[in-house]
Amino acid sequence: MQQNASPIPPIVSLRDVHKSYGTLTVLDGVSFAVARGEVLAVIGRSGSGKSTALRCIDRFEKVDSGEIVVCGHRVDLPDVDLRALRQDVGIVFQSYNLFPHLTIEQNITLAPCSVKRMAAAQAKELAKKVLAQVGLEEKLHAYPEQLSGGQQQRAAIARSLAMQPKVMLFDEVTSALDPELTGEVLKVIEQLAADGMTMVMVTHEMGFAKGIADRVVFMHRGKVHETGPASILTAPNTPELTQFVGTGRLKS
């Protein structure tokens, strides 16, 4: 997809977002925006506030102040239509969170059938389509516990895709997986990026962020400490990011 620099409003924008738990400040004036078709990687240490920032986008966390606009929804306002918001936003979690009592097909068709009132036959076709997208066609009738972690995560991505979201959020989706399984999940996300999906992902996979992200936001102590194209990962401007990517390299 082509990047468009015309004044189209961003799909996701955070402006001066603050949030604290008691005396602990988690987000201390966070601002960033994501344009249509853009892939944004949010990186940073544990506790830097990156997951909280992501969860604020889908209003799993309420902010104390600041403005969040997602696909036209004012997420920071108390009267935001949560169900409308969440039809536009897909979220994939670190722990997959497939529904264990449902088959993969039922996991995928549940929301289209109940929320969008899609006909069962149509939803089943859709399930096949999104499972093919993540390379799991043959697992249609399996239960989540019969799948490997990587397969479960791919199925969870398929489940989100079935709602045809305008933006996808990934919250450390490979952190519970070994390197091999991580690879298969990242391949799926890569394909989504190639298809032009707008994505915000919190990740610890520096190599992956470098390869796929259009832009990187480095969070440090609740603030956006450095932001720029993926190249800042190889040529950081701040000592904190230098140190962060340095230790990341040591770890892997």
Place this chain on the structure above:
Amino acid sequence: MGGHLNINHLIFLGHGALWTIGLSLIALVGGGITGFAIALARISPLKSVRIASGAYVQLIQGTPLLVILFLGYFGLAAIGLNVSPLAAAGISLTLYVAAYLGEIWRGCIQSVPKPQWEAAEGLALSKVQRMTKVILPQAVRIATPPTVGFMVQIIKNTSLASVVGFVELMRSGQIVNNSLFEPFAVYAIIAVVYFALCYPLSLLSQKLERRMGRGMTNLTLA
């Protein structure tokens, strides 16, 4: 009257056993429906509802069933409400069972991991859809063994209804014994009947617990 245990005594005891089953069913159905409402009230977003339902549970759990039965039968009569022994026993047991099942089920609903609730929310499911399609099916699996286990308690506790003159198994045993004066034989029969009613449920509960341990896919919802 008097003499030896004969077929008529056994038929009388059989009727009593049927009423024990009947009263157990009343307690289970009434208590189950009310208990489900209590469970939902205990996790309500409204604080006042949570507090009220919590207070109810504490109150009932802190009161002996015998006292609840006395209140239901003699207490209501004293304030001019005459209720039959069946109604008094049925209402008292329903109130009692509701508190316990409500608390058991609240625990089961809340033991469905929080990420499951979030995943359901993230898919834009409505509150009712989240409950009925994601949370309750999982909670039911968790709740089945303790619920079946508690049913055994209910069956045994219906024997307390004998004190308000309700002729269930225990009371029919007392009546038979009053004419025969053979307490050991009569109460041994009563014990065996209670055991015969409860043991299959205990077995079922154990079996369900073992199946739970094996994971979720092998369990099909009844």
